[in-house]
Amino acid sequence: MSAIELRAIRKRYPPREPGLPPQELLQGVDLTVRRGEFVAVEGQSGSGKSTLLHLLGGLDRDFDGEARVLGCDLRAVKDAELAALRHTQIGFVFQSFNLLPALTALENVLLPDFFGAGVPDAERRAREALQRVGLADKAGSRPAALSGGERQRVAIARALLARPPLLLADEPTGNLDAKTGEGVIDLFRQLHREGMTLLIVTHEARVSHAASRVLVLREGVLHADGAEAVETE
Amino acid sequence: MRIGKLIRLARGNLVRELGALAVSAGGVALGTGCLVFFLALGAGLQRVVNDVFPVSTREVEVVVPQLAFGSLLGEQKLDDAAVAKLRAIRGVAAAYPKMQLRIPAVTRYNGLFFGKEIRMGLEVVATGLMPELVGQDARMPFGDRGEGQPIPVVVNRRLLELYNKVFAPQRGLPPLVESNLVGFQIPVELGRSFVTSRTLPDPQETSMVVVGFSDRATLAGVSMPLAAIQRINRRFGADATGYSSVLVRAQSADDVSELAAAVKRLGLEIDDSERRSAVQIGAAVELVTLALSLLAALITGLAAVNTMQAFYASVRERTREIGVLRAVGATRGDVAAVVLAEAAATGLAGGVVGVLIARGAAALLDRLARKGLPDFPFKPDTFFRFHAGHVAVGIGVALLAALLGAFLPARAAARLDPAKALTES
Numbered sequence: 001m002s003a004i005e006l007r008a009i010r011k012r013y014p015p016r017e018p019g020l021p022p023q024e025l026l027q028g029v030d031l032t033v034r035r036g037e038f039v040a041v042e043g044q045s046g047s048g049k050s051t052l053l054h055l056l057g058g059l060d061r062d063f064d065g066e067a068r069v070l071g072c073d074l075r076a077v078k079d080a081e082l083a084a085l086r087h088t089q090i091g092f093v094f095q096s097f098n099l100l101p102a103l104t105a106l107e108n109v110l111l112p113d114f115f116g117a118g119v120p121d122a123e124r125r126a127r128e129a130l131q132r133v134g135l136a137d138k139a140g141s142r143p144a145a146l147s148g149g150e151r152q153r154v155a156i157a158r159a160l161l162a163r164p165p166l167l168l169a170d171e172p173t174g175n176l177d178a179k180t181g182e183g184v185i186d187l188f189r190q191l192h193r194e195g196m197t198l199l200i201v202t203h204e205a206r207v208s209h210a211a212s213r214v215l216v217l218r219e220g221v222l223h224a225d226g227a228e229a230v231e232t233e
Numbered sequence: 234m235r236i237g238k239l240i241r242l243a244r245g246n247l248v249r250e251l252g253a254l255a256v257s258a259g260g261v262a263l264g265t266g267c268l269v270f271f272l273a274l275g276a277g278l279q280r281v282v283n284d285v286f287p288v289s290t291r292e293v294e295v296v297v298p299q300l301a302f303g304s305l306l307g308e309q310k311l312d313d314a315a316v317a318k319l320r321a322i323r324g325v326a327a328a329y330p331k332m333q334l335r336i337p338a339v340t341r342y343n344g345l346f347f348g349k350e351i352r353m354g355l356e357v358v359a360t361g362l363m364p365e366l367v368g369q370d371a372r373m374p375f376g377d378r379g380e381g382q383p384i385p386v387v388v389n390r391r392l393l394e395l396y397n398k399v400f401a402p403q404r405g406l407p408p409l410v411e412s413n414l415v416g417f418q419i420p421v422e423l424g425r426s427f428v429t430s431r432t433l434p435d436p437q438e439t440s441m442v443v444v445g446f447s448d449r450a451t452l453a454g455v456s457m458p459l460a461a462i463q464r465i466n467r468r469f470g471a472d473a474t475g476y477s478s479v480l481v482r483a484q485s486a487d488d489v490s491e492l493a494a495a496v497k498r499l500g501l502e503i504d505d506s507e508r509r510s511a512v513q514i515g516a517a518v519e520l521v522t523l524a525l526s527l528l529a530a531l532i533t534g535l536a537a538v539n540t541m542q543a544f545y546a547s548v549r550e551r552t553r554e555i556g557v558l559r560a561v562g563a564t565r566g567d568v569a570a571v572v573l574a575e576a577a578a579t580g581l582a583g584g585v586v587g588v589l590i591a592r593g594a595a596a597l598l599d600r601l602a603r604k605g606l607p608d609f610p611f612k613p614d615t616f617f618r619f620h621a622g623h624v625a626v627g628i629g630v631a632l633l634a635a636l637l638g639a640f641l642p643a644r645a646a647a648r649l650d651p652a653k654a655l656t657e658s
Binding site: 050051054055057059060079080083084086087088092094098100101102103107111112113114115116118158162 | 562
């Protein structure tokens with residue numbers, strides 16, 4: 001069974017200036033990702049990688065085409081159902097960490113527990129997640145007191161709290177030094193081995209090397225790495 | 234989203250934005266403080282009015298109409314038969330006839346008055362009351378002791394207040410309390426007048442003894458037992474059967490309007506001059522309180538606008554965070570709830586501080602009044618009356634103002650496009 005199925009996805013943005021044509025960032029993207037697969041999507045800056053990720057996460061529903069994530073038709077479900085999907089089925093990791101500065105590391109990891117029906121046994125899971133990313137001793141620290149690598153690991157721990165089957169990451173090593181980035185990539189490898197489906201948007205080769213499949217987003221269309229083919233299955 | 238988690242999430246943001254939200258809370262506190270202050274002032278002044286004009290909602294004073302056809306023909310009279318008719322009206326609990334002293338009387342006092350030598354001459358105006366009406370206010374027996382015996386009198390408490398605050402300071406006399414005067418005897422000469430220089434045949438020298446102080450006693454003079462007034466009027470050939478008025482007490486306040494209609498059907502009238510004064514002054518106090526409360530409401534409204542601006546700014550600053558909340562599973566409603574919870578906390582803090590400001594300002598004003606204002610009659614210990622309702626209104630209005638102010642920003646936060654929010658720099 002597929003974790004992700006996209007068919008003929010098109011995404012337009014309004015023209016930047018009057019008189020110019022609308023920008024078509026995704027021009028008919030087809031993609032199938034099997035459960036347990038680790039897929040890296042490469043592309044130049046502004047190629048639409050983040051847009052694709054937001055679309056997969058149900059954060060952006062303004063597109064044409066058919067999109068199913070974990071069996072959920074993203075255009076057909078209601079807003080609350082999408083929120084529930086993000087809450088329990090999808091973990092997000094962002095390039096700029098996106099931690100809430102007013103909360104401690106532990107509270108940031110616990111953030112998904114604040115919403116919906118919460119997360120079962122959330123505090124224990126949060127501490128375990130922090131331990132897993134090597135930050136058990138930083139539970140009470142606020143983001144301002146953490147290094148970039150530590151912040152990203154807290155963000156990963158947050159994404160893992162609800163033990164989602166799908167992890168979406170947007171340039172997760174983009175703001176990290178080489179050594180810290182390696183640690184994060186190792187963590188992704190480990191999650192992949194445990195059966196988690198990962199789709200990571202990146203422009204770094206070291207991340208792509210860890211993936212089981214690499215795709216390139218070019219001129220609004222997904223290509224298999226080093227090929228011109230559109231079909232990616 | 235559970236309330237405990239909502240509070241935890243809101244608390245973090247509140248702590249971070251303490252400065253900006255303190256300004257909003259300060260505005261709400263100012264408006265709420267003014268509102269509670271003016272409401273308490275209105276209630277305090279209303280209490281003063283009630284003290285000066287004690288009006289019972291169950292009682293009416295029945296009199297003979299001044300221009301009634303019956304009275305012109307000499308038929309309309311408040312005698313025992315009329316009192317019996319009044320008592321027979323449905324809903325009447327009791328009727329107490331009153332009678333004026335219908336002959337002139339004077340008092341002359343030459344001698345020591347509580348340590349001060351005085352010479353005083355006054356016309357005596359007296360009203361007869363039934364002892365049941367005075368009740369426990371009389372500390373000594375309030376009944377007619379017969380001719381040649383001292384006549385017991387009760388004095389209105391407001392007269393004692395006027396004596397202490399106006400008369401005594403002007404004449405250098407000592408201030409008095411009720412217990413000083415109970416048992417005090419004053420000579421009185423019945424059948425003589427200083428004003429008209431008229432003396433009735435066979436005037437009588439006797440005395441009055443103060444037996445108590447009562448709000449039931451007349452404000453114009455002293456009140457004697459009804460039987461004593463009737464005896465004196467009869468002795469000097471004045472009307473001793475027609476009453477000046479009858480105080481009618483209804484079984485409940487709800488019966489009063491029906492009672493008033495029945496009184497009119499009997500060809501009698503209700504003298505509500507004192508009640509009207511109390512109502513008019515009370516209405517004036519209410520009007521001023523209302524105007525000041527509206528001013529306070531305006532301040533609170535401005536505070537709500539300020540809160541709106543503060544929360545719009547806060548939402549703009551936290552756009553990316555709101556995107557994160559949506560990414561981890563928050564619904565639009567959750568996002569709105571977080572903003573409104575922060576507003577509620579701001580309003581609650583503003584309300585509590587506002588109530589404290591009002592209490593402090595009232596205490597300060599009372600202190601200034603005690604020291605700065607002359608000791609005028611009926612000067613209250615406090616011009617304010619705070620009760621739980623004022624606190625509830627103050628905090629409720631503060632909460633409402635903050636929530637209303639934050640409503641649009643909360644809606645804007647809920648409607649943020651999460652994908653755009655996450656890319657906000």
